[in-house]
Amino acid sequence: xxxxxxxxxxxxxxxxxxxxxxxxxxxxxxxxxxxxxxxxxxxxxxxxxxxxxxxxxxxxxxxxxxxxxxxxxxxxxxxxxxxxxxxxxxxxxxxxxxxxxxxxxxxxxxxxxxxxxxxxxxxxxxxxxxxxxxxxxxxxxxxxxxxxxxxxxxxxxxxxxxxxxxxxxxxxxxxxxxxxxxxxxxxxxxxxxxxxxxxxxxxxxxxxxxxxxxxxxxxxxxxxxxxxxxxxxxxxxxxxxxxxxxxxxxxxxxxxxxxxxxxxxxxxxxxxxxxxxxxxxxxxxxxxxxxxxxxxxxxxxxxxxxx
Numbered sequence: 001x002x003x004x005x006x007x008x009x010x011x012x013x014x015x016x017x018x019x020x021x022x023x024x025x026x027x028x029x030x031x032x033x034x035x036x037x038x039x040x041x042x043x044x045x046x047x048x049x050x051x052x053x054x055x056x057x058x059x060x061x062x063x064x065x066x067x068x069x070x071x072x073x074x075x076x077x078x079x080x081x082x083x084x085x086x087x088x089x090x091x092x093x094x095x096x097x098x099x100x101x102x103x104x105x106x107x108x109x110x111x112x113x114x115x116x117x118x119x120x121x122x123x124x125x126x127x128x129x130x131x132x133x134x135x136x137x138x139x140x141x142x143x144x145x146x147x148x149x150x151x152x153x154x155x156x157x158x159x160x161x162x163x164x165x166x167x168x169x170x171x172x173x174x175x176x177x178x179x180x181x182x183x184x185x186x187x188x189x190x191x192x193x194x195x196x197x198x199x200x201x202x203x204x205x206x207x208x209x210x211x212x213x214x215x216x217x218x219x220x221x222x223x224x225x226x227x228x229x230x231x232x233x234x235x236x237x238x239x240x241x242x243x244x245x246x247x248x249x250x251x252x253x254x255x256x257x258x259x260x261x262x263x264x265x266x267x268x269x270x271x272x273x274x275x276x277x278x279x280x281x282x283x284x285x286x287x288x289x290x291x292x293x294x295x296x297x298x299x300x301x302x303x304x305x306x307x
C-alpha cells in the first residue's frame with residue numbers, strides 16, 4: 001500500500017501561528033535592510049539635487065548685497081554689510097521698474113485671457129459630444145508640439161499687418177495664443193474628472209449652460225486652474241523669444257529683454273553688483289508664486305488621479 005509523507009499537526013498549546021511555520025527567519029530582516037539602503041540612496045540623491053538647485057540661488061542673493069570688490073575678492077564669503085544701494089541703483093538707473101511694470105501688464109492680461117478662454121474651450125471639449133470634437137482637441141495637442149521658432153517670421157508679419165507690433169495688447173494676444181494649447185489640454189483632462197451629477201442638478205433647476213459653467217463647474221476646477229495658471233505664469237514671465245521679435249520699442253521692453261540689456265550695459269560699466277541685484281529682482285516673483293501656491297499645484301496635478 002502506497003503512502004505519502006505528511007507532517008504531524010502542530011499542537012495548539014505550542015503558541016506558534018500556523019502561517020509562521022516553514023518561513024525563513026532571516027527573510028524579513030534582509031528585506032528591511034534592502035529597503036533601508038534604497039531609502040538612504042534616494043534621500044541622498046534628493047539632498048544632492050536640492051544643494052545643486054538652492055546653492056546658486058543663495059549665492060546670487062548673497063552677491064546682490066556685496067560691492068564689486070567683494071564679488072571678485074571673496075566670492076564665497078558673506079557680505080561685510082548689506083549694500084541696499086545695489087538694488088536701488090538697479091531699480092532706478094537700470095529701469096528695472098519700467099520693465100517690471102510692462103511685464104506685469106503683459107503677463108497679467110495674458111494669464112487672465114488664457115485661463116478664461118482655455119477653461120471655456122476645455123469645458124466644451126470635455127463635456128459635450130459634437131462632430132469634430134476629437135479633431136479640435138487634437139489640433140490643440142498638435143499646437144503644443146509646434147516649435148515657436150518656425151512661426152516667428154510669419155507671426156511678425158501678421159502682427160505688423162494688424163497694427164499690433166510694439167504694443168502691450170499685441171504681445172498679450174500672442175502670449176494667449178502661445179499658451180492656449182497646453183491650457184486646453186490640461187483643463188480638458190481635469191474637467192473630465194469632475195462629477196456630472198452637479199451640472200445635471202443645475203440644469204434641472206433651470207440654470208443655463210453659461211451659469212452652470214461660471215458658478216458651479218469653474219469653482220470646482222479651482223485646483224486645476226491654479227496649477228495651469230502657475231505653469232503659464234512661469235512660461236510667460238520667462239518668455240524671451242516672442243518679445244524680442246515682436247516688441248522692439250525700448251520703452252515697452254519686458255523683464256527678460258531688460259535683463260539682457262542690463263547685463264550688457266552693466267558689464268561694460270563693471271557694475272556687477274547692480275547686475276546681480278537686477279537678476280534677483282526678476283527671480284523673486286517666480287519663487288514667491290511657487291512658494292505661495294505649491295500646495296495647490298500638487299493638488300491640481302493629483303486631483304485627476306485620486307478620483
